[in-house]
Amino acid sequence: MSRIERSLTSLEAEALSSPEKAFNLTDGHPRQPLTASQRVITDTIPAMFDEALDRPFADVERCAHAAFYGCTGQLKAPIGAGRILSTYSSTIALDIVARVLAERISEVAVLHPTFDNIADLFRARGLRLQPISEQQIDTGSWHPPANVGAVVVVTPNNPTGWILRRESLRRLATACARSGQVLVMDASFRGQDPRAHYDTYQTMQETGVEWVVVEDTGKLWSISELKAGFLSWSAGSTLRFVKAFDEVMLSVSPVILLLIAKMAADARARGFDEMHSGLEANRSLVATILADTPMELTDPDSRISVARVTLPADGPDAHDTYCALVQHGIHTLPCSRFYWARPADGDRQLRLSLSRPAVTVERAARALAKIYQPVRRQAAVSR
């Protein structure tokens, strides 16, 4: 398969299926030991099976929503209003969004770069895409064209860590409201960056825009992919979310919802602080190791669980660097596919996961540093 054809998830899946000694730094999912207080929570899972049978599902679900939206300050989310669906994952939620949008519109504007899977899901439902950049949104230089029926933003963005700030959201939502476009927000990485914890629901509701938001518990806690995606929408939207949801699933596990409620309460008390400092330590570790090389962090200000590294123009590109690291049993992601409209723009960036034990991150960063040492020596010799 060509470089461009392989999706990022397919590279992540390959890393996941690799043999014992492989180091998987491909995906943004947390894969590290539980903290002490998280372990106290997972120890209560056996008792949750009875609780899940005894309590009405709607009650269990509402408590999970209240705890989860609450722990990131999303107080105006429509909890208990019948406009939040709990799905297996944020991807399943986004697929439902793509499906119902395709019943109404034919073209969407999608953030560029962002995880390729988002563009793929919308394309698979027959929608035409046009790219918009973080800068266009920040500067307000972009106005939704008439042929675009929806705008899809990702905040914090993956892989850049960019945040849609409150004023930019207000401006974008107001523009969408004025021209009748749906504003779709994927906030899957929200928990990782406190700068994204202002109440986006309140901001959107104040503009009158028709909005759809996907949230995700799966990037926050290392609990073996026991997670949910939450899909909510503005009052009065005629998009057929419930019908599309009913077609793919009946419900998530009540035990997972009970677990999410407890993890969210712990996040609020101490878990987010622990996560943020852990990610920051691993990001600094990478920066320190790369300081002595021609590479650097692409997004030093990012707070999310992945870090892009900018590779020098005169060495191997991202794909060759990725292949060289795989030879050492280390799996990362070349960034070309994040630039779903112009893949070449990502040919000099590599993405590393930071939600890993520090020793794993260090090993990957050192292996990466070594690849570029010969290049520098050669450059010195030929100078």
Added chain:
Amino acid sequence: MSRIERSLTSLEAEALSSPEKAFNLTDGHPRQPLTASQRVITDTIPAMFDEALDRPFADVERCAHAAFYGCTGQLKAPIGAGRILSTYSSTIALDIVARVLAERISEVAVLHPTFDNIADLFRARGLRLQPISEQQIDTGSWHPPANVGAVVVVTPNNPTGWILRRESLRRLATACARSGQVLVMDASFRGQDPRAHYDTYQTMQETGVEWVVVEDTGKLWSISELKAGFLSWSAGSTLRFVKAFDEVMLSVSPVILLLIAKMAADARARGFDEMHSGLEANRSLVATILADTPMELTDPDSRISVARVTLPADGPDAHDTYCALVQHGIHTLPCSRFYWARPADGDRQLRLSLSRPAVTVERAARALAKIYQPVRRQAAVSR
């Protein structure tokens, strides 16, 4: 919404969201207390989080596959051959099947009646459907027409409990192989009926047919929807399963896979016997309570976790009976939508779940019996 427009899952979701005192007998998912040996297993879940981090994912997944396919005698399933995908659920697996089939063909034959969601998923991917009946398959009177690119069977069938027997499977697979049609099998209820435990993979492989099978752990154990769907296919198939899978998910939870492996081992030792006798006892309970009414079990020979009840022609139909039971806080399913091509064929059948505590099943059956007593008295008076 009209009677026909509401999907079965939407009725199941309504029951799930009902308040505390409601009795939910809508879905075939198990909702009853754990057995003693299942409780021993769920008590080990906290330790699984470390195991899931320590062991390679591919190893955890292969063990789950071996245990699960093994416990129903599916020894020739392609375990370790790279042709089994673990999905969040059987529905997600079926949606992948529908999606990849739509890339190659435009019309499929689908079993009728069966759960409406199956037809809906194939339609949603743009495929045209034609119905085939259990009887047509049993008698061999149906031959795949040239315009049909795939045949979709469900065994054991939901709601009838019908089993595709080995000789019928061989004949159907041979016919499909001869005319180049894909044979799709949904075996989600397989564990519930030992008559479906002959090795269907071996039988299909002997005919040379291009096959796709969906299995499901979600109907077997009352572990709060912690489940997986497994999607496998014949060697050499060019359908793009992996690409479609990568687009919707990265992996199921390793903890869920570890749990499935243990539950499957327990099923083999004693769990299936316990489940089969529990379902049989609840089915007999319904039959006994209805013996004194003009109603009867539609499928007395069925072994699966739901039972259809045939309503008398001179009383309220299934939809009105469903509504009357909801007034008593009891949720069931009218069967019209199972007949996805001719809904009126199911207007005199109601489906009850049997994977419930006996007291719940008894309460529902008694409420149902009461609805028809006035009718009988009236009939006696007017005679």
